[in-house]
């Protein structure tokens with residue numbers, strides 16, 4: 001499973017493991033075991049968020065693993081409804097204290113708008129919030145800062161008003177739903193695209209066309225889906241609560257050929 005130790009390089013110069021273990025929809029109380037298993041089988045990149053409510057479990061599993069803190073890449077996120085810049089520092093402090101760490105490797109603005117106001121214009125607030133994120137970065141308590149669910153216009157506002165270019169944009173990204181415009185724009189600006197829900201939260205697992213390609217490589221649909229992200233230079237964050245799947249999702253040292261990649265590019269799944 002060499003792939004879990006391979007890295008991309010962020011625009012800060014820091015290395016980030018190519019596959020992260022996603023913890024969205026794993027409640028606190030249930031997240032400890034999956035994170036423990038993931039670390040045990042070789043994952044070194046864990047993705048959480050304040051709003052997932054599982055930072056305590058994630059932090060505990062990291063501590064108990066006895067893996068050196070610097071060998072783990074840990075991401076958490078500023079809740080999407082925190083659009084008041086004066087609340088950023090205290091919200092960040094809550095995250096690192098719940099996680100029980102001195103720093104995170106990546107701190108993301110979870111979304112450009114509060115979830116209940118999806119699509120609303122919070123450009124001004126996002127710029128102010130970003131300035132607070134920059135202070136946290138400069139203090140060394142977040143080794144990199146970035147965004148999530150940001151579209152091209154949201155990114156442009158940060159690029160033109162911020163001092164620091166986001167290191168990553170974490171977006172919903174899977175076969176058949178690859179957000180080409182924001183993906184291209186992010187890459188052109190040195191912003192790593194992280195793919196959340198790389199298995200479409202499980203919905204593409206019985207897609208017949210992907211299954212056909214998976215059979216050809218003697219792989220599962222999950223493995224094809226994860227490999228597809230990697231071959232498009234995005235960073236997949238598969239989530240699972242089952243050891244068998246956690247292992248399988250990191251066992252993707254194979255190559256999908258160009259022709260099959262082109263077939264996958266044309267599929268619709270969303």
Ligand code: A2P
Pocket residue numbers: 022196197198199200201202205220222223237238239240241242244245246248249
């Ligand atoms: P579970 O958590 O019960 O193990 P995504 O990463 O896109 O959010 O998808 C997560 C969903 O896909 C979860 O329901 C998870 O199930 C399921 N899943 C993750 N990995 C696999 C796998 N290798 N095979 C089948 N289902 C998987």
